[in-house]
């Protein structure tokens with residue numbers, strides 16, 4: 317047990333060192349606040365993700381003066397999205413990058429999250445990891461967290477107390493549940509996973525996968541996204557991220573990937589570095605209560621289908637920081653502003669949830685694929701206008 321009296325005081329404490337937590341910590345530290353951040357994973361831990369940063373996330377990072385260091389850890393640009401229909405035909409191939417409009421970025425989460433953590437620490441944030449945070453008490457307008465170091469560090473548990481605890485601890489947020497912000501129906505039964513594909517040469521050839529392309533596939537059990545990297549000194553590496561429906565026939569990641577890629581020569585594919593995420597969907601009842609504020613996935617699920625999760629995590633963290641700045645601290649008015657700003661993020665998440673439903677509905681997906689196939693035969697100018705419309709909608713603009 318942490319010794320009584322050893323309670324460290326901060327102006328804000330952030331739980332979770334993902335994109336949401338790090339952006340919140342950086343923003344609050346830049347306001348001059350004394351901030352601490354904790355993550356239960358070691359520095360450089362990977363995260364279940366498609367590793368694609370949405371183009372709008374790049375604009376947001378640029379406004380925070382954070383784009384340069386992120387570009388330095390990216391492995392490439394994403395310039396095109398392609399999708400196959402249920403019969404295995406390529407039905408849509410839409411450019412993400414146009415003249416004067418940038419594409420997205422491909423960046424692995426171990427590198428991205430490590431960089432963001434380092435940037436937070438460089439702003440003066442006290443960072444502790446690997447260590448798990450639990451909400452111990454809420455007394456009046458302050459909360460106390462217990463910080464339990466893990467691994468072989470042998471470090472003693474600590475207690476942190478602050479008038480603002482930012483829970484950026486992801487889907488199924490433990491802090492949200494401990495603070496009573498999530499009801500019994502907050503969590504669904506779907507899940508996602510990400511993995512590297514081994515023996516994927518046949519699939520790469522059949523689907524014409526290449527660096528810069530985000531390749532989507534849909535089947536009755538869910539959908540699969542593939543991106544690849546071409547190292548200078550080895551074979552092409554394919555990274556897969558999937559959304560698995562509740563009740564899907566093959567719920568093991570390997571079985572799911574094999575069933576999705578079997579027709580493309582992927583019947584024997586093996587996976588490595590598999591990571592899962594859930595519960596999906598996840599929607600807490602409140603995003604702020606007393607000293608606790610939720611940001612990122614902890615505040616509500618953003619479907620991975622359009623690769624906007626990190627963008628939404630950045631937006632909600634920046635919204636929280638602006639609320640604190642506007643009201644010079646975490647006051648009831650600041651909480652109200654956070655709530656209003658969160659509604660915008662929640663609306664964007666609803667749009668993406670609609671895309672997810674359409675994508676996973678056999679009928680709607682077939683109609684969408686048909687429209688996209690017909691559009692490929694339009695003359696150049698109207699086809700480009702149509703593609704821009706689709707991309708604009710996917711980008712949420």
Ligand SMILES: Cc1cc2nc3c(=O)[nH]c(=O)nc-3n(C[C@H](O)[C@H](O)[C@H](O)COP(=O)(O)OP(=O)(O)OC[C@H]3O[C@@H](n4cnc5c(N)ncnc54)[C@H](O)[C@@H]3O)c2cc1C
Pocket residue numbers: 331332333334335336337354355356357363364365366367368369370447448449450484485486487490508509510557558559593611612613614618620623624625626627629
């Ligand atoms: C299959 C899949 C593919 C995806 N693909 C993309 C994509 O290509 N592009 C995109 O933008 N988004 C994608 N997403 C969504 C994206 O991963 C999330 O939206 C994003 O990571 C949310 O960031 P966050 O900071 O809110 O939470 P997270 O990134 O989940 O970070 C939460 C952190 O909290 C820590 N934590 C949890 N509990 C505790 C605790 N008690 N104490 C201390 N630390 C704790 C965890 O270790 C973790 O580091 C995908 C999601 C899935 C499931």
